Amino acid sequence: MTRRRIGLAVVATAATLLALAGCSGDSSNSGDSSLLPGTASAGATPGAAAAPDTSCNPRASVKPLAALPPPGHMPAGSYMAKIQANGRLVLGTSQDTLLFSSRNPFTGKIEGFDVDMARQIAQAIFGNPDKLQIKVIPYDKRVKSAMDGSVDIVADTMTANCARWKDVDFSSIYYEAGQRVLVSSDSAAKTIDDLGGKKVCAASGSTSYDNIGKVKTKPLPVAKATFGDCLVAFQQNEVDAVSTDDTILAGMAAQDPYAKVVGPKFTQEPYGMAMSKIHPEFTAFVNAVLAKNRANGTWTATYKKWLGAFGAPPAPPAAEYK
Template sequence: MMRRRVVAVIASLALLGLAAGCAGDSSTLDRPKPQAAPGHRMMPAQPTPPAQPGEAQKTDESCNPRASVRPTTPLPPPGKMPAGTYMAKIQKDGRLILGTSQDTLLFSSRNPLTGRVEGFDVDMGRQIAQAIFGDPDKIQIKVIAYDDRVDAPRNGDVHIVADTMTANCARWKDVNFSSIYYEAGQKVLVSTNSPAKSIEDLGGKRICSAAGSTSYDNIAKVKTKPIPVAMPAFGDCLVAFQLGQVDAISTDDTILAGMAAQDPFAKVIGPRFTEEPYAMAMSADHPEFTAFVNAVLQKNRENGTWAATYKKWLGAFGPAPKPPAAQYK
C-alpha cells in the first residue's frame, strides 16, 4: 500500500507542478502563506500532532442566507449597461475579474494541458461576462485563497467570486450573495482500507480542510472531536493525505468526488452532514450588480444553460437535477 501511495503522491505532485508552470490566463500562481485559525495550528511539512481545536463557533442563524436581491428585469442588452451602475464600470474596464481557485477539480481547476482555469464555477463567471459584454471570454481569472473569498470582492480586488462558496449569515454581513446556483453537502474522504463509515467514526483523527472554509469550521462541531487541520487549499489537503500527514479530508461532496477521481486509494464515506448552498459573492456596495447577476442566473435556469453547464462538468454523477429555486428578500 505504501508503494502505491507514494506513486499516487508523485502523480499528484507532478500534476501540481505542471499546472504551476503553465500559463494561459491572468491567474495569479503565487499562494499566500497559510494562516491558522484561532485555536488551531497549521500542519507542518513533517507530520506532528496538531494542537487540540478550540470550541466550535455557533452558527449564525440571523438571516435566510438563500434569500438574495430581487433580479433586475428586463436585462439590459450586452454592451449597453446602464450608466452609473457597477456593470457599466466593469464594461468600461473591459473585463470581468472573477475570483476563484485553481485546484478544485470540476469546479475551478487549472487544466495542465492548456494552463487555463476551468470548471462549473468558472462557467458561472463566464455567463456573467457574456451578459455584460456579449463575450464570455471578456473575463480575467484571479486565483484567490479560500480565506480571501470575502475580502477580495469587498476590497475591490475582484468583481465577483465563484468558488464553491457557501452562502451563510456571517458572510452576508460583509458581502452580497447571488441566488443559490448549486446545492452541495459536506462528507469525508478516507483511505480505501479505512473502516470508518462516517465522520463520527474519526474521533481524534486529523481531518484536513481549507483555511477559511465552512468545511473547516464544521469539523470542530462533530461530537466525537476529530482534529481539524487547516491547509491553504484542498489540493494541499490531498497531498498531505497521500503523504500520511492527515487521516482524512472533509469538504463538500462534489469537491471530494474530484479528489477521489485523482486517487484510486481514496473513497468518500457517509451521508451529507451539512447543507452547503453555493452562491457568487459580490461587494455589498453595489446591490444593482447583485440584482443583475440574479437576473442572469434566473434566465439561465429557464433557458437550459444551467442544465447544460451541469452536464458538461458534472454529468458523470448522473442526469442534471432541477437547478436550485431562487429565493429573494
C-alpha cells in the same frame, strides 16, 4: 491494491492543486458550516468553533431584474455599463480548486464550474463569454476583494452566510455544497458515522475539522496544515479518511483512482457569488442571469460538464429573494 502504490506524481500533483484550496468552512472567518439535524450531535469537540451568525436568511438575495437588457446595451449609469465600458468582467477566484477553478496544466487557463458561472455573466453583458479577466485571489481575501472593487465578482466555492452578508452582497445560491467524506475505494464505510475510532483528516482551523469532533460515533480528528496534506496522508495510509466540502473531495477523488466520496452531506454550504454592496443593481442583474440559466438548462449543462462523472445532476438550487 493499497493507496501506497499510487505514483508519487499523483501525490505531488494533488498536494500542489490542493495546497491552497479554500474550504468554505474556515472557522477563522465564517461560521459557515451548519450541522444538519440527525446526522451529527454536539459532543467533545477538538476545538471551540464560533457560533454561527443566524441573524439573516443567507440564501435570500435581492430580487432579479424583471428583464435582462440585451448584451452590449447595459443601462446607462449602472455598474453593468461600467463593466461594459471597461471591456471585461473581472472575476476573483482561486487557481487550485479542481473542477471549480483550477489551472489547466496543458492550456494554462483557469477553468471549472465557478469560472463558467462567471463566463455566463460576461456573456450576458457583452454577448461574449471570453470577455472575462481572472484575478487569482487568496482565500482569505475573497470578501475584501469584492468590497474594495479590485474585482467585479467573486465566484470561489464561497459559502453565503450572515457574517459575510454584512460586508458584501451575494447572488442567489448557485451550488449546494456540504461536508462529506473521502475513503478508500475498498472501504465499507458509507457515512461519517461509520468511521467511529478511525482517523479522519481535515485542515487545521477549519470548521470541517471542528465538525468531525461533533459526530456521535467519535471519529478521531487529525489536523493537517492544508487539505493537500490530508490527501497525501490518506494516500500514505496515515489516516483512514478525509472530510471537508464535497466540492474539494470531488477534486481529490478525480485525482485518486483508489478513493471514493461517500455518505450524505452532513453540513450545509450554500455557494453564492459575492459582489460589492454599493451596486445592488449588479446583484439583481446577476440573479436574473442565474434565473434564466436555471430555467433554460444552462446550469444543468454546466454541472454535467464539470461534475457529471459523480452522478446525475440534481435540480438547480431554488432561488430565494428578500
